[in-house]
Amino acid sequence: QVQLVESGGGLVKPGGSLRLSCAASGFTLSDHYMSWIRQAPGKGLEWISYISSSGTNIYYVDSVKGRSTISRDIAKNSLYLQLNSLRAEDTAVYYCARGGTTQLKDFDYWGQGTLVTVSS
Amino acid sequence: EIVMTQSPATLSVSPGERAILSCRASQSVSSNLAWYQQKPGQAPRLLIYDASTRATGIPARFSGSGSGTEFTLTISSLQSEDFAVYYCQQYNYWYTFGQGTKLEIK
Numbered sequence: 442q443v444q445l446v447e448s449g450g451g452l453v454k455p456g457g458s459l460r461l462s463c464a465a466s467g468f469t470l471s472d473h474y475m476s477w478i479r480q481a482p483g484k485g486l487e488w489i490s491y492i493s494s495s496g497t498n499i500y501y502v503d504s505v506k507g508r509s510t511i512s513r514d515i516a517k518n519s520l521y522l523q524l525n526s527l528r529a530e531d532t533a534v535y536y537c538a539r540g541g542t543t544q545l546k547d548f549d550y551w552g553q554g555t556l557v558t559v560s561s
Numbered sequence: 562e563i564v565m566t567q568s569p570a571t572l573s574v575s576p577g578e579r580a581i582l583s584c585r586a587s588q589s590v591s592s593n594l595a596w597y598q599q600k601p602g603q604a605p606r607l608l609i610y611d612a613s614t615r616a617t618g619i620p621a622r623f624s625g626s627g628s629g630t631e632f633t634l635t636i637s638s639l640q641s642e643d644f645a646v647y648y649c650q651q652y653n654y655w656y657t658f659g660q661g662t663k664l665e666i667k
Contacts, residue, residue, distance in 0.1 A: 476656070486597075486605065486648055488656040500655065536604055545652040547595035547610035554604055 450555030
């Protein structure tokens with residue numbers, strides 16, 4: 442069955458960096474648009490980045506643009522998000538989610554999330 | 562950026578009654594709209610996509626309608642497990658989520 446498992450979260454100081462991972466199973470990650478979505482404590486959902494199925498299209502929202510890099514390893518069937526210059530407002534649960542195969546679509550599968558806490 | 566606005570922020574309904582949740586887009590998103598349910602400590606779960614199509618395994622008491630800028634999620638007879646936060650999301654132009662509607666027991 443389809444499964445997404447995130448890891449890599451933790452406590453980091455302001456200005457620090459983290460690399461989040463999302464291991465996919467039950468499907469081929471590179472067949473789908475894959476996204477990272479975050480949720481600050483007690484707040485709503487914020488989509489922050491996607492990589493297209495072809496890998497040629499990548500997009501970031503303004504709040505993380507220039508500080509984040511989304512990537513994937515086809516051999517490992519895994520998705521990554523490198524977060525740099527972290528700020529307190531980046532504190533959130535980060536989810537990876539599966540989108541459509543050829544275009545933007547709904548997110549039909551989500552991981553359980555990994556918590557990133559930015560604090561001194 | 563397309564802004565999604567959900568109403569009400571909180572909805573109090575008794576079990577067995579019907580709940581109607583609304584979502585408005587700042588510009589047309591055609592039928593490129595999804596609804597998600599999120600319970601505390603859990604990831605969101607897809608309920609409805611393409612505005613009105615139920616996702617796999619979603620009970621028939623959940624239904625979605627609308628197109629363009631106005632959308633509705635209806636839960637016909639609330640069960641105890643339906644009390645949660647609900648989000649709409651557009652995927653017509655990038656992705657944006659509404660701020661959520663908390664459905665609570667009356």
